[in-house]
Amino acid sequence: MYSMADTVERLIESTRELLWERGYVGTSPKAIQERAGAGQGSMYHHFTGKPGLAKAAIDRTATQLRAAAEAQLSGPGTPLDRITAYLRRERDVLRGCPIGRLTLDPDVMADETLRAPVTETFTWLRTRLTEVLAEADLPSDIDPAKTAATVVAVLQGGYVLARAAGDPTPFTDAVDGVLALLGSTE
Amino acid sequence: MYSMADTVERLIESTRELLWERGYVGTSPKAIQERAGAGQGSMYHHFTGKPGLAKAAIDRTATQLRAAAEAQLSGPGTPLDRITAYLRRERDVLRGCPIGRLTLDPDVMADETLRAPVTETFTWLRTRLTEVLAEADLPSDIDPAKTAATVVAVLQGGYVLARAAGDPTPFTDAVDGVLALLGSTE
DNA sequence: GTCTATATCGAGATAGAC
DNA sequence: GTCTATCTCGATATAGAC
Numbered sequence A, B: 001m002y003s004m005a006d007t008v009e010r011l012i013e014s015t016r017e018l019l020w021e022r023g024y025v026g027t028s029p030k031a032i033q034e035r036a037g038a039g040q041g042s043m044y045h046h047f048t049g050k051p052g053l054a055k056a057a058i059d060r061t062a063t064q065l066r067a068a069a070e071a072q073l074s075g076p077g078t079p080l081d082r083i084t085a086y087l088r089r090e091r092d093v094l095r096g097c098p099i100g101r102l103t104l105d106p107d108v109m110a111d112e113t114l115r116a117p118v119t120e121t122f123t124w125l126r127t128r129l130t131e132v133l134a135e136a137d138l139p140s141d142i143d144p145a146k147t148a149a150t151v152v153a154v155l156q157g158g159y160v161l162a163r164a165a166g167d168p169t170p171f172t173d174a175v176d177g178v179l180a181l182l183g184s185t186e
Numbered sequence C: 001g002t003c004t005a006t007a008t009c010g011a012g013a014t015a016g017a018c
Numbered sequence D: 001g002t003c004t005a006t007c008t009c010g011a012t013a014t015a016g017a018c
Helices: A004-022 A029-036 A040-046 A050-073 A079-088 A100-104 A106-110 A112-135 A144-165 A169-181 B004-022 B029-036 B040-046 B050-073 B079-088 B100-104 B106-110 B112-135 B144-165 B169-181
Strands: none
Touching (some): A004 A040, A004 A050, A029 A040, A050 A079, A100 A106, A100 B100, A100 B144, A106 A112, A144 A169, A144 B100, A144 B112, A144 B169, B004 B040, B004 B050, B106 B112, B112 B144
């Protein structure tokens, strides 16, 4: 048997997984319940419905993504080492980015409360990378903010290429490519 | 009144638009009919159903995307000029990429006949960019194939960033950033 | 070729018993 | 808190008339 807290927990985790795999439109309350091993009544007791569940799931995913990125970006080494560590961190490439994929979900983007964490995640990420790149010894004609956008875009686009190919290689190539352009010495 | 050919044409175009805006899961036959100004019976007379319609729409979109890219990549100027023209071509950035978005649609990727044009489009694009980059005078430590993956990823990821921000600027920044890294002199 | 009627199923949720 | 019953719609077609 599960405790109530566990039920809530499993509902959120199931929603997170399904949003990641199938997006908001493609995720039904029923599918969430089945994956969580929770009943209809239970789900609607703890949450207001699909939007409420999605809000809890997206907030948590955004928080985790940010923490994971910060772990690499504030780690040891030169600025370029940290960017490299971030880009080369182990990832389940073919699953794609759980936040990035939401930008394509019209129902998510139309709901201000669901959209906000998505917007904020990428704003924060670009800002944070800009800071790190500003510390790096880049040529004067390389703008840190624009380069930060490039780096985040390579990640997000790399996922798209990998999924299109059904193979992580294009993702790895895209990352290697941008690191070489940044003058990474390895 | 419309001719039959026009009806087929409008059904395909409506499907293309809806797949672009809402993806496969988010697009209903009814919505397609309404946008096309066609009736239920008419739609099912000309197409086998939603998958058949999607096949026609995706094939056409893939063909057009390829032609549009080739127009820039085989245009005038140095290799870097052509890459620049391709990346800076006028785009409706906030709409995103009509092919790239399909990689996140599980029902599309699960159907081999719908998936194939998506896979092929990106394979072709990376190959074509590799050829152009191989002609460019890049430093010997810059690999054309990997750089090609980087360039395509910047586009695809740039769309994601722009949609997240609700503003085309991050897309433009990402493009400017990678062009600067490539040593574009403008 | 196109229309309307009809059918099945799942999405998304509410109500009230336990 | 959780369960089952019930409800309303829309998704996705098929059938047969026109």
